[in-house]
Amino acid sequence: MYRQPVHLGQALRIRRQTVSTERNQILNLLVEPDVELVVNGISASAIALHTDRAPAEVDVLVRSNTTDANDVDASNGVVEVAIWNGWTADEIDQGWLGEAGIRVGGTDPLILQCRDGFGTADFADLVVHIEITTPEDDDYAENRAGVTVAAGARAAAGSDAEE
Amino acid sequence: MTDLELIAIFAGSWIVAAAVWMLLDWAARPKHARFRAKGDRVQRGPLEYRHYRKVRRAEENEEIRLRLTERTGKPTLALRSKRRERVLARHDRPAPEYAIGNSERIGAAAAGKTDEEFWIDLRDSSFDDANKQRLAEGNPPVRYNPITDQDEEMLRTEADTAVWPNSPVDPFAGTEIATSDNTSDDLDxxxxxxxxxxxxxxxxxxxxxxxxxxxxxxxxxxxxxxxxxxxxxxxxxxxxxxxxxxxxxxxxx
Structure with a gap:
């Protein structure tokens, strides 16, 4: 498991490079309970990106989910995002088993080479590049204020813009 | 010595003695102690004081939690104070089915198969010998969770599938990508x-x-x-x- 420090309000741009063709690979992210990850209109403290479902490039926003007016320091805090790999075997999402592991390299972008414990230890079952960005998109500005934009509403706004 | 000097020495001795007594009493008294009426004083040791502080902080947190619930109109689940001047509140929100912390059994067992039969029939390509033995005995497999620093058992869901507790949410559940990234350049x-x-x-x-x-x-x-x-x-x-x-x-x- 790897822990990446991130400022609240920043986003992790996760770009998938190589994926094993033998089984579905999973990239899991976790933050502490008073922080949440926002992606695809879903906000949660822990998310799992499956290679057979998630796009090749995903932006994950890290923000605080506290609404207490007294907590004025949370927006400037640094939190740790725990990252670990998983896989799907026999229709079960697995992780933290066998000889699975992550090889960490690079700084910008961060390169994670993951192994699911099957076959040779080439750590090429899942390779991702992770960049830390500061999103300036309007949607993320809303999210920074604590408003979660529903995926359906955003899709409707997008289709209206197309028309 | 004159009478006046004797009286001064006598009174001065009593004043010095009283000052020394007060100094020693202040030095011996714990920092968090405050004045209590004689009838309210309770003899406590360090452990009792620690427990008392914990109870008092929990009561204060509960009071603030109720006040936040009343003010915001949303049920406030938990309150945590890292420092006394900093309070973090967490309001209720719909929890995904397999959110972190939800380690209870999800749903009832599917009809027609007991728990032992379910685990015995479970395919086990990812498990080590110890877990394969557990499955053969009809018990759920176990793994170590570094997040919670505890061992956890696999759960059987109502849909008759096996999941690990504390599983993260899949924000793209229900979507499918037609091709694999590393086998086709025809991305859409x-x-x-x-x-x-x-x-x-x-x-x-x-x-x-x-x-x-x-x-x-x-x-x-x-x-x-x-x-x-x-x-x-x-x-x-x-x-x-x-x-x-x-x-x-x-x-x-």
Missing amino acids: AGDIDDATHDDDADHEAVGDEPDDPTLDTDGGAGESPADETDDDDEGDQVTERVVRDLKSLPEAG
Whole structure:
């Protein structure tokens, strides 16, 4: 498991490079309970990106989910995002088993080479590049204020813009 | 010595003695102690004081939690104070089915199969010998969770599937990508992350896979010329960028 420090309000741009063709690979992210990850209109403290479902490039926003007016320091805090790999075997999402592991390299972008414990230890079952960005998109500005934009509403706004 | 001097020495001795007594009493008294009436004084040791502080902080947190619930109108689940001047509140929100912390059994057992039979029948390609032995005995497998620093057992769901507790949420559940990234360069706009195109992702992916008849279940009837919007150009640009990234990659390992 790897822990990446991130400022609240920043986003992790996760770009998938190589994926094993033998089984579905999973990239899991976790933050502490008073922080949440926002992606695809879903906000949660822990998310799992499956290679057979998630796009090749995903932006994950890290923000605080506290609404207490007294907590004025949370927006400037640094939190740790725990990252670990998983896989799907026999229709079960697995992780933290066998000889699975992550090889960490690079700084910008961060390169994670993951192994699911099957076959040779080439750590090429899942390779991702992770960049830390500061999103300036309007949607993320809303999210920074604590408003979660529903995926359906955003899709409707997008289709209206197309028309 | 005159009488006055004697009286001064006598009174001065008593004043000094009283000052020394007060100094010693102040030094011996714990810092958190405060004045209590004689009838309210309770003899406590260090452990009792620690417990008392914990109880008092929990009562204060509960009071603040109720006040927040009343003020915001939303049920406040938990309150945590890292420092006395900093209070963090967490309000209720719908929890995903397998959110972190939800370690209870989800749903009732499916009819027709006992728990032992379920675990015995479970395929076990990822498990080590110890867990395979547990499965053979009809027990759920166990793994160590480094997040909680505890061992955890697998759960059986109402849908008769096996899941680990504390499983993260899948924000893309229900979506499918037609092709795998490293086997095909023909990535489509629907394969690229864009929340505004979520509704079109599956549709475009199915329509643009003529080589795989199993995916084109409706014969492409859902796609019409009217579906080709201006987003195709943007999709091509994004496709180009992703393909370029894939091709410029060094060999892994």
